[in-house]
Structures are given as C-alpha cells and as structure tokens.
Amino acid sequence: MKALLFLLLGALPICAADPIEIKLWPEGAPGQMLPHSKGTEDFIRTKAGKSTITDIHEPTITVYRPEKPNGTSVIVAPGGGYVFLSAVHEGTQVCEWLNSIGITGILLKYRTPTRDEAAHHEKPVQDAAKAIALVREHAREWNLNPRRVGLLGFSAGGNLLAHIACDRASKTELPDFGIMIYGGGFVDSKDPTKLKEGFAVPKDAPPMFLACAHDDGQNPMAATVLYLEYKKLGIPCELHLFTKGGHGFGMRDNKQPINAWPQRCEEWMEAMHFSLSEKQLGKEITQMDLLLTQKMKAMSRLGWTDYDLDVKKLTDLAKQLQDARRLGQMAEVARIQVRHDELAKLIDERDKGHPSMGRDQMEEVTRLKRQKLELEAELANLIQRQSSANQP
Numbered sequence: 001m002k003a004l005l006f007l008l009l010g011a012l013p014i015c016a017a018d019p020i021e022i023k024l025w026p027e028g029a030p031g032q033m034l035p036h037s038k039g040t041e042d043f044i045r046t047k048a049g050k051s052t053i054t055d056i057h058e059p060t061i062t063v064y065r066p067e068k069p070n071g072t073s074v075i076v077a078p079g080g081g082y083v084f085l086s087a088v089h090e091g092t093q094v095c096e097w098l099n100s101i102g103i104t105g106i107l108l109k110y111r112t113p114t115r116d117e118a119a120h121h122e123k124p125v126q127d128a129a130k131a132i133a134l135v136r137e138h139a140r141e142w143n144l145n146p147r148r149v150g151l152l153g154f155s156a157g158g159n160l161l162a163h164i165a166c167d168r169a170s171k172t173e174l175p176d177f178g179i180m181i182y183g184g185g186f187v188d189s190k191d192p193t194k195l196k197e198g199f200a201v202p203k204d205a206p207p208m209f210l211a212c213a214h215d216d217g218q219n220p221m222a223a224t225v226l227y228l229e230y231k232k233l234g235i236p237c238e239l240h241l242f243t244k245g246g247h248g249f250g251m252r253d254n255k256q257p258i259n260a261w262p263q264r265c266e267e268w269m270e271a272m273h274f275s276l277s278e279k280q281l282g283k284e285i286t287q288m289d290l291l292l293t294q295k296m297k298a299m300s301r302l303g304w305t306d307y308d309l310d311v312k313k314l315t316d317l318a319k320q321l322q323d324a325r326r327l328g329q330m331a332e333v334a335r336i337q338v339r340h341d342e343l344a345k346l347i348d349e350r351d352k353g354h355p356s357m358g359r360d361q362m363e364e365v366t367r368l369k370r371q372k373l374e375l376e377a378e379l380a381n382l383i384q385r386q387s388s389a390n391q392p
Helices: 002-010 038-047 088-100 122-137 156-165 219-233 257-271 278-302 307-326 330-353 355-389
Strands: 020-023 060-064 073-077 104-109 149-154 177-181 208-213 237-242
Touching (some): 073 122, 088 104, 237 257, 278 355
Parallel strands (some): 073 104, 149 177
Antiparallel strands (some): 020 060, 060 104
C-alpha cells in the first residue's frame, strides 16, 4: 500500500514545492480498528482498483502548494464507502486542480475501513477535525489564511463532511466552508425527503457548495434536503443538480455537463470570497469605484457631497472655540464663532432639506468606502503572499 501511495503521489507535477506529508496522530490514532468482516473483504475484492488505498491505520495529510497561493486551503476527503480511498480522481487530481487556481490542496488520508463500525463516519470525522486543526496551526508556515480553510468531500468523504459540519454531539474543529460532491447517507432511507433521525443542521453550520447527478440514487435527494435546511436557517448554500453523471466521476471527464462542477465551484468560492485572485479583486475594486462615483454624483445633487467632511470641520471648530475661550483670546473666539455658526447653519439646512435621504446616502457611501478599503487590503495581502511564495 505504501509503495502504491508513493507512486500515486510521485506521478504529480511538482508545484511551488514538493508535497509535505504529516501524520495526524504521531502518538497513534485514538480507538481500535476492527478486523475486516467478510462483507468488507468482498467490497475490497470487487470494487477496489489500482488507484485505491485501504488499511489506513496511520492517517495523514499531504500538502500540495501552488506556485501563486492565494491563502485559501481545501482539505480533500476522497470517497470509497468508508472501505478504501479513491486517491487519484478524488484525491491527487483534485489537489492539482486546486493548485491551478491558487488554492493549497491538502489530501486527507483518513482511517479505513470503518464500514463495520456502528458509526462508519466517527474515526474519519476525528481525522478530518484533526486535519483542520493542523492546517490552522501551520497557517503562517504554509502561507495560509487560517480563516479560509475548506473541506471537500466525495461520496463517503461527503458524508464525512456532512457529519463534521452538521451532526455534532460535541464541539469540534469546523471548516470555514464545505464542498460536497455526490455525498449522501444522512437522509431517512424510508423517506429520503427527510433527514435521518438525530441528524440536524445547526445555525453555525459552515457555508456549503453541493453538486450531484440526478441519476445517482438517493444522493440528489440528500443534497436537496440539505440545501433546504440551509435555506431555512439563512446559511449560504449553492446547489447544482445535473441530469446525467452517475456516481464516482470525480475529476474524470466523461463528456457530461456535470464535469463542469469544478468551474461552478471556483465561481462560488470567488463569489463568497473564500478564494481570491488579482483579476477578481481588481474587477471588484473597479466596480466599487464606479458605484462610488455614481453615489457621489447623487450626493452632489442633494448638496451632501462634503457632509461628512463638514461635520468633522464643525467638531474641530468647536474644539478650537473651547481652547480660545480657555486662553482668553476673545478676538479669536469671535472669529471662530462666526465660522462655526455659518457651518452649523449649512448642515442644519441640509438636514431640513433632505433629512433621511441625505443621511442614508451618506451611510451608504461610508459603507462602500470601507468595503473598497477592505478589497484593496485583500489585494495587497494577496500580492505579498504570492511574492513570499516565490522567494528562495
């Protein structure tokens, strides 16, 4: 198995640096792994392929860093029925795609097989939570933003994501966002329009992207039910259902519309600001400039263009007036008082002429200016991060 994993990882092109593999539990993973049942043996014999790995007792993460990191990282949890991991088309190839858009891809090799345990997902969820914690712990070292750590799960990996994001008996390390591709197993088997008993979406569930094919058993029902629960709670969520595609396609191109899920996912991450690029940020700053120009023209027509500046001037004049009185400079007091009263009258007239409209416009302009400053700061951080990545 180790030799196979080495071949799989070694087949990838080197990006900004060679992949880094780290054990999740250096002192040994908690709990005991059960021996294979006949059902598990049959599953492995009939469904495992050359690119699958199993008998994982020492879970790890392998970090794939892009040439130009944008600070976002996504932990990739392959599928395999909690028996093995589809380590290439749902693993290393996914990390390659993430690297191509500036995201640090982190392959999670969670414990398998756990199919024979009462809670198939329990150990894999422990491993995923530990992986999220490790990524945040190494964020500065790996040039990452600890507040932009995502978890992407395929099939059983999607079930793992559902459990760590929603079904939490106790506090755990949460991803900042989730990406579920043909995940399922959390709806009632008798009535798939409802969540499984005991499974619920909490108010603090992370934003989610969902993609699935219509011809994939109950999984499209699971994705839809999960989306509706998110919608009820007002948590950001995006759902894509495609007519054909089946199950297990991962990064394979089977000439179906569903093969475009990575592009739709990239768009979602950008829209949510989980993934950033110079081009995207530049476009948003330009749009913000245009909107501010339009707002300022409207303010000018109302006579409120310099309202915030005038209010600051009035505050400064009041302080100067107080200082002049304290020093006994009566001529200065008289001069400042005239300017103060004239400005106060102007502001009062504006208030009376356009009371709520002017103030609302001013608050909107202030909000847009703040958002523009935040975008410019994000762009500066992105350029700095990419520059640091290219230094020897």
